[in-house]
Amino acid sequence: MNSTEEKRRIIHQWVAAIPAGNVATYGQIAKLAGLPGYARFVGATLRQLPANSTLPWYRVINASGRISFPRGSPAYLRQKERLSTEGIVVDQGRISLRDYRWNP
C-alpha cells in the first residue's frame, strides 16, 4: 500500500531522523523518503502537524537555504528561534547548507 497516509508517515520518520544542529531541505527529505519530486508534498505534510508536535519540523528548509516563511512572520520567527537554539546561524533568513546540511 502507498496511500497518502503512508507517504506522510515515512516523511515524518525521516524528518525525525535529522540530527539536532543540522538541517535538510524539503526535496532532500522527499528523496530520502523514496518520493523524488515530492518536495512540495513534504511542505504540505509538515504544514498539517499539530502545534504540539515533537517532530523537528524547523530543521527543514528550502533548497535555497532559506526559511520558507515570510521574513518577520510569526512562523518565521518561531523557526529561526528553534534553529538558533541549536547553534544554527540564521542570517537574513539564510542558513548555510554547506555548514549545516545533514548527509545521511
Added chain:
DNA sequence: TCCTTGACGGAGA
C-alpha cells in the same frame, strides 16, 4: 470535475 493554492525546485535570463 475543474480551478486555485502552496512550508518546493530546477532551468534560464
Added chain:
DNA sequence: ATCTCCGCCAAGG
C-alpha cells in the same frame, strides 16, 4: 546573487 517561469502533487473550494 536574483527573479521569472514552469513542472510537480495533494488539498480544498
